[in-house]
Amino acid sequence: MSIEQDIQQKAFKSPYTKAVVNIMYTNNWLCSLQSDLLKRYDVTLQQYNVLRILRGQHPNPITVCGIIERMLDKMSNASRLVDKLILKDLVIRKECPHDRRQVDVIITDKGLDLLAELDNQQSEWEAALHKLTPEEALTLSHLLDKLRGSAE
Template structure:
């Protein structure tokens, strides 16, 4: 179905306005699908993002500032997210040996195990995207990078 149908709007001011609305609407749709998956594991989309960042660094630690630089949602409070993940035994916080003002964060084995389980679930979740061919998915990514000025 078209964006016009989904939001019950007949026309847009311009193709650019339509593209912006479509991107925002699609983002919310994808986040909703992702949240439905993560809810079963009692983690949020932002916590999942932090865990994935930490797995990418593993076995090396990363500072909270390093996490913030890599986060998808720059408005999230990374320190608060880390605190919640500590309570769930998914990450640990350690004093940074090179700078006592900084705190290192590292994913625990329990966090790695959770991500492994989520990876398997993610394959099922991504089937919602298989309406696109791999070539179309790459083209979409290229166009989004171009829109942000990254290409």
Template sequence: MTNINVSTLDTYKDIGMGLNKDIKQKKFKSEFEKVVVNLMFSRNWLDEQQQKVLKPFGLTVPQYNVMRILRGQHPEVCTVNLIIERMLDRMSNVSRIVDKLVSKELVSRIPNLQDRRAVDVFITDQGLNILEQLDDSFQELFEKINSFSDEECSLVNDFLDRFRGTEPD
């Protein structure tokens, strides 16, 4: 099992750190503009943390996303179109990602019986084993960076849903 040492992660929990200091910008046109910049900065920071977890496994964030989608469908197969619909980063080239995962023997492709132009994709046992190891590493990361109550997390989730113009769950 490959786990990362999360004590080496760059976290925002250092005393006195905030967006203004992190990006060396003091002025924003509004608090909302600061929220937008903070979301972009925080997303990139979180991507860096995820990449540190995934690097020992030779995976990228989009590859990990595809594998999680396939695990969610397991033991059923999944079409490439369904993967595209469920991707967190809709700009990803899913066919290329699947090709890379097939070459690593983490997923497999089979012809779709209803549509000969389509292929079905499923996660292999090796892919499931890698995800199980990654679950432990990500749980460790989340425990390290989570300083929020469930109520605070719910409020942030509601805010982010409203930010995207959707109704909160």
């Protein structure tokens, strides 16, 4: 069923309003799916995102500022998020040699192992997305870029 039925709304004011509501609704749908999966590994969605950013840099370190820049939702407590990951031995903090204000963060082997494990699980839920063809998925991305005014 379509978005109107999902949230039991009769009609939307404009195709734009409808698209916006649909993005938010779909986002929540995706987050729920993914959180359920991550919960089994005792990682939150935010922690998972930070881990993926760190893996993207590995074996290079990245500063807390760098993490915030790359995060999907910029928030101020990346610092505390790193704290949580350190408690689980998934990352380590290292002092930054050339600027002592900054703090380098690096993913540990344990963190990489966890991500590898999660990659496998991901295929399980990614299969749920294959109701779109690869071309449609790209079109979707392109439209979102354009919506944000980020299209080239």
